[in-house]
Amino acid sequence: MTAANPAVQPTPALRVCLWCVVAVLAEVGLYASYRGHDARFHWFTHFFVGAAAALVVMAAVAARIRRPVPLPLVWPFLAHVMAMFPDFLFAGGVAHEPWMDLFLGHISTHFMPGRNLTWFVVFLLALAAYLAVVARFPAADDR
Numbered sequence: 001m002t003a004a005n006p007a008v009q010p011t012p013a014l015r016v017c018l019w020c021v022v023a024v025l026a027e028v029g030l031y032a033s034y035r036g037h038d039a040r041f042h043w044f045t046h047f048f049v050g051a052a053a054a055l056v057v058m059a060a061v062a063a064r065i066r067r068p069v070p071l072p073l074v075w076p077f078l079a080h081v082m083a084m085f086p087d088f089l090f091a092g093g094v095a096h097e098p099w100m101d102l103f104l105g106h107i108s109t110h111f112m113p114g115r116n117l118t119w120f121v122v123f124l125l126a127l128a129a130y131l132a133v134v135a136r137f138p139a140a141d142d143r
Contacts, residue, residue, distance in 0.1 A: 019071065019073050019074075020073065022073075023073040023074075023076075023077055026077055027047070027077065027080070030043060030047075030080065030081070030084065031043045033087075033091075034087075041116060042084070042087065042110075043084070044116045044119070044120075045109055045110060045115070045116055045119055046080060046083040046084040046087070046104075046106070046109070047076075047080050047083075048116065048119035048120055048122065048123040049083050049104050049105060049109050049119055049122075050076060050079035050080035050081070050082060050083035050084070050104055051076035051079060051080060051123055051126070051127075052119070052122045052123045052125075052126040052127075053079050053083070053104055053126075054075040054076040054078070054079035054080075055075075055076065055123070055126035055127055055129065055130045056126050056129065056130075057075070057079075058072065058075050058130050059126075059129045059130040059132075059133045062130065062133050062134055062137075063133050066137060067137055068134045068137065079104065082103055082104055083103055083104040083105075083106060083109075084103075084106070085103045085106070086100035086103055086106045086107075087106075
């Protein structure tokens with residue numbers, strides 16, 4: 001991948017597709033990690049909470065820097081890992097404790113009225129907020 005041979009460099013669309021594949025495979029791995037505990041619905045809770053938190057931060061950062069955030073699929077993945085981090089501890093034998101709410105409300109998020117349906121709506125609202133912020137910026141071709 002050198003500047004001398006631009007045909008070898010991946011296109012932006014190809015890079016986005018590769019990041020999508022990596023993100024989906026990582027999330028499939030996280031989802032599978034809950035299989036042994038028969039608690040895969042927890043994956044959804046922590047995904048929606050983490051991704052919603054990431055999208056709110058992404059919207060704030062994008063508004064500040066006046067362009068979409070770099071690596072937009074990495075942000076929700078990292079926030080998801082942060083939200084589910086106490087479950088990694090639990091798999092290692094550490095019982096859940098109230099202090100684990102420091103990890104994006106790890107314990108209390110399970111007691112939201114409507115549970116995952118409510119968190120899904122929160123996630124969709126956060127996604128809409130990020131997309132509304134990004135939609136205000138000119139397209140890359142317009143710059």
